[in-house]
Amino acid sequence: MLMKEYRICMPLTVDEYRIGQLYMISKHSCEQSGDGEGVEVVRNEAEMHPQHGQGQLTEKRIYLSSKLPSWVRSFVPRFFYVTEKAWNFYPYTITEYSVSFIPKFSIRIDTRFENNNGDNVNVFGDMPTPTENVSFLDILSDPIPEKHYKESEDPSHWMSTKTGRGPLKQGWRDDHKPIMCSYKRVQCSFEVYGFQTKTEDFLHKAIRDILLVGHRQAVTWIDEWHGLSLDEVREYEQTMQEKTNSKVKSNLCNTGPPAATRPAFSRSISVTDERSLKKMGVTTVDMSDSTLPNGHSRLHSTPE
Numbered sequence: 001m002l003m004k005e006y007r008i009c010m011p012l013t014v015d016e017y018r019i020g021q022l023y024m025i026s027k028h029s030c031e032q033s034g035d036g037e038g039v040e041v042v043r044n045e046a047e048m049h050p051q052h053g054q055g056q057l058t059e060k061r062i063y064l065s066s067k068l069p070s071w072v073r074s075f076v077p078r079f080f081y082v083t084e085k086a087w088n089f090y091p092y093t094i095t096e097y098s099v100s101f102i103p104k105f106s107i108r109i110d111t112r113f114e115n116n117n118g119d120n121v122n123v124f125g126d127m128p129t130p131t132e133n134v135s136f137l138d139i140l141s142d143p144i145p146e147k148h149y150k151e152s153e154d155p156s157h158w159m160s161t162k163t164g165r166g167p168l169k170q171g172w173r174d175d176h177k178p179i180m181c182s183y184k185r186v187q188c189s190f191e192v193y194g195f196q197t198k199t200e201d202f203l204h205k206a207i208r209d210i211l212l213v214g215h216r217q218a219v220t221w222i223d224e225w226h227g228l229s230l231d232e233v234r235e236y237e238q239t240m241q242e243k244t245n246s247k248v249k250s251n252l253c254n255t256g257p258p259a260a261t262r263p264a265f266s267r268s269i270s271v272t273d274e275r276s277l278k279k280m281g282v283t284t285v286d287m288s289d290s291t292l293p294n295g296h297s298r299l300h301s302t303p304e
Helices: 014-031 196-220 230-255 271-279
Strands: 002-010 038-049 053-063 082-089 092-099 102-114 134-137 180-190
Touching: 002 196, 014 102, 014 180, 014 196, 014 230, 038 082, 038 230, 102 196, 134 196, 180 196
Parallel strands: 002 134
Antiparallel strands: 002 180, 038 053, 053 082, 082 092, 092 102, 102 180
């Protein structure tokens, strides 16, 4: 298992980012859905946890076959989805990902938000992450894939009319007010002989790109969401989820079996796929639904 901690600072407060994060995720998911792929929200409901208090449980299915590199597509079924389960106990969240036909695949992301510039060396309170496993991601200067670049989402060109913030300059993390940090401890595991290192490295690279793009959008879209109440952004979230689900289901009807007919954690692989997986040492199983994790313990199922 490959574990890293990413720290991403933003010119926002933790309270502001609570609204911005919900807005960004909803809008981004809708923009990225289409052509039989995208994000389908299965459930989104309030949840009470004895340790973390009142929170929100969200379960999604992410259809992304064409976005995978060719060496990954060579051993996965044509139609499959990743399950994402997220428990939002703001300012702490837990997100886990699984693929139903590969039980040895898992990603867990623990996130905590604090009003500082990323200088908390033990933000999760259990044990400090080794220095060599900590990466600071700079939304201003770190590169993102060219296909995701938009000048309107570039913090070096961004200027907020509502807050007067921006554009960001080199060294902004040292003296900008306000400032907050998103601490993310990411654990990736793909225990399949011959693919483990390559896949885990690929996952961390993909996660890094997603984090940079998403946090840039949360900041540069600030004039779209700043001033919204939590109830108002939840209403926007619900509207966008309905729109996104409609786009995904409509396209899936044209490209493959409708998502509505699939069991929540069913296998959707052919005999040839199953034999190939067995040769790699992967045993295909049906995954049952999981219960809420207690603290930092691992979920029984396999899942931002």
